[in-house]
Amino acid sequence: MSNIYQHFRADEKEFIDQVLNWQEYVEDSYAPKLTDFLDPRQIHIIKSIIGTHSQVKYLEFGGYEGAERKRVLLFPDYLVPEIKDFQISILEIDYPSKFITLSHRHVLGSLMSIGLKREKFGDILIQQDRIQFIIPTEMLHYIQMELKQIGKTTIQLKEVAYHELITADEEWKEQSVTVSSLRLDAILSTVFPLSRQKAQTMIQHKLVKVNWKEVEQVSFVCEEGDVISVRGFGRCKIITMDGQTKKEKWRLIVGLLK
Template identity: 30%
Template structure:
């Protein structure tokens, strides 16, 4: 597979430069059989496809994002179970007693430091703290420079005992849908009309596995991550049968 073919394999991913760098790692790993890690975190759509390619080329590949069910992950080529990925876990503590910070507040504060989104992984917000995974080449910069989130002061510290980490939490619900079309599923999980769901899709406010879509008849599948701007992020669970009227009964996990 040449570079153009590799890039086209991920044609729905906008950051072609990131895919180009990934190809260089993939090619070098295939030629040298040396342990290599990406310098960026990739969403499920990317690392799952790379895993399939690596398997076809007999490359030992592992992905890691620290948290259980991590979505954004570093990719390691020719690694074993003892390999250490170049990442650190940071705890960001909101020191203000008068503000409640959300996932997007912490995300925005780190990006305001001039750090690209692909240099850090998932976020878990727990009570008045946020835990996130960052590439080791930027963690000291974040430790030194992140001291405010909006108008709230914060404290950043390095977490070394990973047993202290909270896990991603979900609200579980069961929905009934007539089909696996994205507009149908969004209508149910967001409790909006089908036409409103179609408008959201058409206006690029819906992502499947972090890739924007604008076609209402795209089919979703188990383990897909659905993000709907203004409504939240959802993980598609398993199908658990049908209703008496023939509708699909589907498990939905909404990220808290």
């Protein structure tokens, strides 16, 4: 069992244990297990643990192709799941868009202000003045009852079908960089227009996330596949690590999303 943990970071142990419990539940009960909305790092952990040869299989779905946050369905290998098994609904926000501008941050804050943890809803989608967000069907009635305004703006919610979903494809711009070390502050100061000191300050002020979790250690060591977001500057991911140079610097291929 300990061999599993060595492949992941120490702070991921709790989630790994949860995945193992889900796997055991499906194996023992011969029944499917549907998760909340998970981030890509958590989904990667599930894939790594379940593997391709287990009696337990998995599928992921977040409402549309390319969704960032998705529900994962773990199920016995003899079942054939359908889209409806993911129990996903889509809500669109009706608000006075001619007079008010709402952002992703406003919607996120309002959803969490009614008691929802981040894993209880999926992606928030904005296309010009249209805003939609994806939720578990079991939370539909609660959210419709509780979410009446965003900030000081009164809103109405309407459920929409999958074919009405607005989507925006993410475009990652790849580039090759050389960094002095794999420390978080070193990578930030190379990839983004930040000094090393500014990068350290932003990390210490909880403005930086790695794999959707706040990181406050400037010496945090990054790994291949990590997604790093910096408030106000955008997001990057470490696509590949191409080894070290003769001067012991690291060559990385990173993707930039702004």
